Amino acid sequence: xxxxxxxxxxxxxxxxxxxxxxxxxxxxxxxxxxxxxxxxxxxxxxxxxxxxxxxxxxxxxxxxxxxxxxxxxxxxxxxxxxxxxxxxxxxxxxxxxxxxxxxxxxxxxxxxxxxxxxxx
Numbered sequence: 001x002x003x004x005x006x007x008x009x010x011x012x013x014x015x016x017x018x019x020x021x022x023x024x025x026x027x028x029x030x031x032x033x034x035x036x037x038x039x040x041x042x043x044x045x046x047x048x049x050x051x052x053x054x055x056x057x058x059x060x061x062x063x064x065x066x067x068x069x070x071x072x073x074x075x076x077x078x079x080x081x082x083x084x085x086x087x088x089x090x091x092x093x094x095x096x097x098x099x100x101x102x103x104x105x106x107x108x109x110x111x112x113x114x115x116x117x118x119x120x
Contacts, residue, residue: 020086022056025097026079026112029060034072037118044080051091057083060117063103065110079103079112 027047031038045055063077081100084092089099104111 022083023086023089024081024083024100025089025092026061026081026100026103027097029076029078029080031076031078032072033068033070033074033076038076038078039080041080041117045082047095048082048084048088048092048097051088051095053084053088053092055082055084059114061100061112062115063110064113065105065108078115081112081114 025048027039027044029038029044041058041060045058048055059081061079061081063079066077068075068077079100082097100112
């Protein structure tokens, strides 16, 4: 019984050692219609890595519910999304990233969606 109790206590204590919940942050890809696909996913992740922020996943996305005029040189609404530890959120914000949850506004019908990454 004593070994069982010690084992259960160890499990409870170790469960507090789990990594923090991940969060998703994004930045604009700065793509321009007819001109460029913008920042590469690797270059965007490198900005976070330069601040000692570990990126566990990287995705491409697009803002939804926002209209972009169809004209060469205009923006596209594409974004780069990275999964990082919640503990790194303040540092990520300080270098220009925002939480993707901030893109979602049910009243304005805005949000984001994942898309295939396009590199040219």
